[in-house]
Amino acid sequence: MTAPLRRWLTGAVAALTAAIVVVGPAGVAAADPDTPSGHGHANDDSVLLGDALETVTRGYLQAEKKLEKSKKRQLRLELRLDQANARVEKLRPQVEQIAIESYRSGRISTVAVLLESSSSGSFLERVTTLEELNMINNDKIGELNAARDEAAQAKAEIDAEVAEQEKQAKTMRKQREETEKALSLVGGSRLPGNGLVAATSPRAAMAPGRNSDGSWAPEGCTQGDPTTSGCLTPRTLHMYKEARKAGFTRFTGCFRTGDIWEHPKGRACDFSLQSSGFSPAYTQDQMLYGNNLTAFLIRNADRLGIYYIIWHRNIWFPSTGWAGYSGTSDHTDHVHVSLL
Known part of the structure; x- marks a missing residue:
């Protein structure tokens, strides 16, 4: 594993284990008739961020392992290719010499060679010599062809391994992007709790009052203000309605x-955690x-014009992410959100 990949994986795992919270209402299933409004049970069929993080992390590690194995196979194949090419280079002059000698001798036929024998002993000697020459020639040519075939096969397998490595590298990039995207949805990994958080939240409508420059x-x-006898800015009222x-x-x-x-x-x-x-x-x-x-608020912070959020001894700013918070209230009984 390369150092950059190891650093990234360590960070992703740390973020996952530090993390984040559970399945939520985030706007989907209707509440159970026997429970107060807003206390709906988690939807068992919903996609959980923790599950998604685990899946992509496992996929990343699997792709990384395949990549390592492929590189090892490539090294072995390159050795095979080098050995096959060395045999080709060694055999090529020998086969070329056979071809030259065959050309010079005019490719004397087997019958002609045998007819030149003047005695039975000479006949048998010529037969043996001819068979040995043919055998040597055929073996050399066969060796050369086999070495060439081996080189071609090794080269084809190397090309296949390179393609496999490109495939696994692409998978790893995708899994990394998905992990980073999933973590960014909740602004990092400082949210409290040992559970999970829903992998998606509803998309809020754009708040009023945004300038062309952003x-x-x-x-x-x-x-x-629907919650008191006071007043709200249009942007704050919009955020309140979108959250509901x-x-x-x-x-x-x-x-x-x-x-x-x-x-x-x-x-x-x-925002209180209970009905009253x-x-x-x-x-x-x-x-x-x-x-x-x-x-939900973090995922829609840019659309809602959020200034900061305080929740459970932590504060989140769009520009800096999460940090510890130790104000007059620890905010363990409500989520505070301020608008720009």
Whole structure:
């Protein structure tokens, strides 16, 4: 294994084992009638990011092993080719000499040679000599042809191995790209929990207020906040609606006074892990909900105009990814999202 591949594989495995969270609602199956809204069970048929990462990692390792074996076979075949070519070069002068002698002698026929014998002893001697000469000539020509055939076969097999290596290298590139893409969907590997996260999330509609250069225009707190009696910016309200559309319908609080950050500006929401109020994530269901909501927001960060996300002692910025967070709240009871 080459050093760059080893470094990449180590990073991918580390990212996978550090990782990430579970299957989520992320907007699909309808909730069980016996459970509150937003508490739907995970869909057993959904594709899980952890499973996808494991599959591509196994595929990468398998392709890498095949590539190594192919290179070893190629080395053996190249040795065979060198040996066959050496035999050809050794036999070629001998066969050429046979051809020259045959031309000079005018290819005397077997019958003519035998008729020249003057006695029975001479006859038998000529027969033996002729057979030996023919045998030597045939053997040399046969040896040369066999060596040429061996060289041609070895060359064909080398070409096949090179094609196989190109195929496996392509597979490895694809598996690497899929792994990196899968990890990028959740912004890296700092999300809490020992489970998995859904391999896909709904695609959010583009938020309003984006400039032609890709920047986001400033917005005032002009829209009514559905979660309080306060106000929200159009972009924040859009994000709130898109999250609910994706299945994240548990208790949410957006506008509030009392701090200098984004809530009083109508640019932030706190998504609880339960149907009413806030409490830390004590259950697997609550952890999954928070993880999958976070994954949805990260996957759509560019479309929603997200500034940052805080969840379970970690903070995520589009420009830097995940980092540890130790503010006044550890954010284990809700997912905080601020908008630009």
